[in-house]
Amino acid sequence: MIEVRDLVKRYGDRNAVDHLSFTVEDGQIFGFLGPNGAGKTTTMNIMTGYLAATGGQVLVEGHDILEEPEAAKACIGYLPELPPLYPDMTVEEYLAFCAELKRIPRQEQEEQLDQVLALTHLEEMSARLIRNLSKGYRQRVGLAQAILGFPKIIILDEPTVGLDPKQVVEIRELIRHLSRGHTVIISSHILSEIRAVCDRVLIIRKGRFVVCDTPDELEERLSAGGSLELTAKAAPEQAEPLLRSVQGVVSCTLLGQTADSARFSVRTEGDVREALFFAFAEARCPLVELRPRMASLEEVFLDLTDDDDEVAAQAAALFQRTEEKAGVRK
Numbered sequence: 001m002i003e004v005r006d007l008v009k010r011y012g013d014r015n016a017v018d019h020l021s022f023t024v025e026d027g028q029i030f031g032f033l034g035p036n037g038a039g040k041t042t043t044m045n046i047m048t049g050y051l052a053a054t055g056g057q058v059l060v061e062g063h064d065i066l067e068e069p070e071a072a073k074a075c076i077g078y079l080p081e082l083p084p085l086y087p088d089m090t091v092e093e094y095l096a097f098c099a100e101l102k103r104i105p106r107q108e109q110e111e112q113l114d115q116v117l118a119l120t121h122l123e124e125m126s127a128r129l130i131r132n133l134s135k136g137y138r139q140r141v142g143l144a145q146a147i148l149g150f151p152k153i154i155i156l157d158e159p160t161v162g163l164d165p166k167q168v169v170e171i172r173e174l175i176r177h178l179s180r181g182h183t184v185i186i187s188s189h190i191l192s193e194i195r196a197v198c199d200r201v202l203i204i205r206k207g208r209f210v211v212c213d214t215p216d217e218l219e220e221r222l223s224a225g226g227s228l229e230l231t232a233k234a235a236p237e238q239a240e241p242l243l244r245s246v247q248g249v250v251s252c253t254l255l256g257q258t259a260d261s262a263r264f265s266v267r268t269e270g271d272v273r274e275a276l277f278f279a280f281a282e283a284r285c286p287l288v289e290l291r292p293r294m295a296s297l298e299e300v301f302l303d304l305t306d307d308d309d310e311v312a313a314q315a316a317a318l319f320q321r322t323e324e325k326a327g328v329r330k
């Protein structure tokens with residue numbers, strides 16, 4: 001288990017991580033999701049003891065990463081965003097070197113190397129120089145060193161960045177396989193990536209906690225907040241202020257337009273269909289289509305992590321209310 005408590009990392013007057021708290025339970029595949037610059041790498045570097053925090057605490061299996069770094073680090077295998085590979089070593093030489101660094105007992109090293117090479121499907125590449133490997137294979141070497149020693153917790157920072165679709169699928173399968181005996185934490189700025197493999201998702205924005213739940217729960221709770229799709233016989237410039245004037249409309253996005261109509265996706269709080277009907281009728285803009293729709297997790301994520309503080313705050317407030325209504329505990 002990893003517990004992150006009130007973590008802060010400040011660079012100058014800027015908080016890269018801003019009072020972040022969360023817990024990763026044993027056996028989970030835990031997704032750490034946020035747009036570029038949200039603070040994922042910084043948090044992971046602190047969790048793995050590569051970077052000191054400005055404030056807060058990280059407990060790895062009960063060991064404080066600052067006070068008992070050796071005990072804490074022994075529980076973790078880490079694949080950083082840019083794994084420090086040595087291009088002039090062969091795969092096997094590099095992994096043997098990592099096994100030494102990890103102080104794996106000599107008599108266990110050979111067997112572990114074989115196991116790790118098999119798990120990452122690197123057996124045929126073991127005698128190759130790392131410099132001659134493709135990006136996908138290099139990533140596997142990075143993964144192999146993270147797995148060596150079979151630590152309880154494996155942390156992977158953007159493990160599929162730069163890989164082709166086939167390699168992405170292979171790495172995902174490997175992550176699923178690993179999760180059978182380990183806790184896996186993966187960071188990504190791509191929602192579909194996280195959704196495909198994770199049991200639980202933490203969304204962060206500007207270094208702060210936004211939400212944490214299962215992907216299905218996130219989707220369900222958000223869709224309960226209400227979302228509509230509507231088409232009005234009006235120009236977008238006329239329809240948008242009308243939409244925004246209706247109480248309960250949280251946000252709206254233009255989906256498309258023709259010569260005489262505009263189609264919007266509208267996020268709402270509560271049922272606003274009647275109010276919309278009358279607002280558009282009074283303005284003599286016929287509503288030609290109005291239907292509820294489920295918010296996709298992608299939309300939820302984009303709204304919650306929008307660069308505009310107001311949009312993100314509105315989405316978070318809506319989420320909070322939905323959460324209260326559903327009686328969901330954090």
Ligand SMILES: Nc1ncnc2c1ncn2[C@@H]1O[C@H](COP(=O)(O)OP(=O)(O)OP(=O)(O)O)[C@@H](O)[C@H]1O
Binds near residue numbers: 011
């Ligand atoms: N050494 C540093 N000095 C100053 N600012 C930094 C440093 N490292 C990171 N930052 C800033 O801290 C914030 C968080 O960066 P971080 O790399 O943790 O984000 P991220 O979520 O991992 O983003 P990405 O997906 O792009 O890797 C960013 O605004 C970044 O510019």
